Amino acid sequence: MRIYLDNAATTQLDNEVFKAITPYLLEFYGNPSSHHEHGRLVKKAIEGARTTIAELLNTSPNEIVFTSGGTEADNTAILSSVRSHQIKHVITTPYEHHAVLHTLNALKNNSEIKLSFINTDNSGNLDINHLDNLLRDNSRSLVSVMHANNEIGNLNNIALIGEICKSRGALFHSDTVQTMGHYRHDLSQLKTDFIAASAHKFHGPKGVGFIYCRNGLQVLPLLHGGSQERKLRAGTENIHGIIRLANSLEIAHRDIDEHQAYIQKLKNRMIFKLKEQIKDVQFNGNSAIAEKSLYTVLNASLPVNHSGTDLLTYLDQNNISVSGGSACSTGSASHVLKAIGADLSKNNIRFSFSKYNTSEEIDFTVEKLSALYKAIAA
Numbered sequence: 496m497r498i499y500l501d502n503a504a505t506t507q508l509d510n511e512v513f514k515a516i517t518p519y520l521l522e523f524y525g526n527p528s529s530h531h532e533h534g535r536l537v538k539k540a541i542e543g544a545r546t547t548i549a550e551l552l553n554t555s556p557n558e559i560v561f562t563s564g565g566t567e568a569d570n571t572a573i574l575s576s577v578r579s580h581q582i583k584h585v586i587t588t589p590y591e592h593h594a595v596l597h598t599l600n601a602l603k604n605n606s607e608i609k610l611s612f613i614n615t616d617n618s619g620n621l622d623i624n625h626l627d628n629l630l631r632d633n634s635r636s637l638v639s640v641m642h643a644n645n646e647i648g649n650l651n652n653i654a655l656i657g658e659i660c661k662s663r664g665a666l667f668h669s670d671t672v673q674t675m676g677h678y679r680h681d682l683s684q685l686k687t688d689f690i691a692a693s694a695h696k697f698h699g700p701k702g703v704g705f706i707y708c709r710n711g712l713q714v715l716p717l718l719h720g721g722s723q724e725r726k727l728r729a730g731t732e733n734i735h736g737i738i739r740l741a742n743s744l745e746i747a748h749r750d751i752d753e754h755q756a757y758i759q760k761l762k763n764r765m766i767f768k769l770k771e772q773i774k775d776v777q778f779n780g781n782s783a784i785a786e787k788s789l790y791t792v793l794n795a796s797l798p799v800n801h802s803g804t805d806l807l808t809y810l811d812q813n814n815i816s817v818s819g820g821s822a823c824s825t826g827s828a829s830h831v832l833k834a835i836g837a838d839l840s841k842n843n844i845r846f847s848f849s850k851y852n853t854s855e856e857i858d859f860t861v862e863k864l865s866a867l868y869k870a871i872a873a
């Protein structure tokens with residue numbers, strides 16, 4: 496049996512979602528843009544999914560646009576802000592996901608925007624006064640700050656950042672890909688103008704997500720063609736993806752408190768066991784501080800091992816799947832760890848948990864690591 500501790504990369508499809516998926520693959524196959532009954536049935540199901548999501552997030556259905564996932568949602572939010580809302584200055588963090596950073600760099604290289612980064616300390620805490628100063632210096636800005644970082648788990652105070660943006664007349668986009676389905680988002684209270692979400696991070700299917708765009712703001716279509724999604728996103732809809740997205744978000748919200756408590760316990764156990772069994776272990780960012788980090792992510796900094804054994808390969812060979820950072824950047828040094836000045840010579844491992852993990856899996860993983868360090872020391 497393999498142990499999967501890479502849930503920030505993607506999650507296992509929820510068993511309940513899996514069971515309910517077949518009718519939309521076999522029976523409800525109509526094109527939602529068709530005017531006959533086959534089409535109408537599917538269109539109704541898509542609009543039902545949109546309403547479900549809007550209700551869970553306390554917003555209205557016309558503020559939700561389905562996309563192919565988090566990357567497209569981030570790109571759409573940023574490009575819409577810049578090109579439809581005359582934004583010339585974007586303020587972000589150095590540890591955003593590449594879906595945000597690479598989009599912003601492309602705009603900067605194209606001389607469309609000036610790009611500023613909010614200062615952080617060595618744990619990745621954002622300097623909110625610096626953000627405020629950056630906003631004071633420039634009139635029309637977009638602020639793009641993720642809710643939780645996918646590598647170090649740091650949670651940013653998007654309620655406060657939203658208030659600051661509002662008071663300074665700036666637009667605010669938040670990449671909520673890692674927190675959607677893991678925390679409740681009340682969009683009637685949060686002062687976010689755009690958020691991005693992806694179903695496969697909360698036990699939904701891959702290749703589907705959504706963008707929330709506050710009423711009154713414009714979404715700039717990235718894809719041109721048919722008039723799907725109110726002409727905001729062309730292309731025949733990923734029907735069963737959209738329906739399962741809503742379904743998995745509903746399940747996630749239904750069980751959120753229970754799962755948060757359970758997963759936080761697993762994470763606490765991992766911290767305790769690692770500290771107990773591996774000398775000099777440290778944790779990157781705020782990932783070991785419960786109230787300041789996503790409960791699903793722990794980024795451990797393990798001592799250099801002089802045997803030359805690659806820890807990720809060693810764990811993989813022992814049937815444990817973990818990663819050194821973002822799955823999308825495998826092979827290159829983590830820009831997130833670099834941004835917070837973490838020691839890159841150490842063995843930095845991201846453990847990320849889900850409701851399907853068990854305490855036995857945590858113990859087994861730490862035992863394997865401990866055995867390796869003992870063997871090296873002997």
Ligand SMILES: Cc1ncc(COP(=O)(O)O)c(C=O)c1O
Nearest residue numbers: 564565566592594645672673693
């Ligand atoms: C914080 C964050 N933003 C965006 C994405 C991209 O989402 P998707 O894989 O759905 O394109 C990811 C996925 O790793 C992520 O963790």
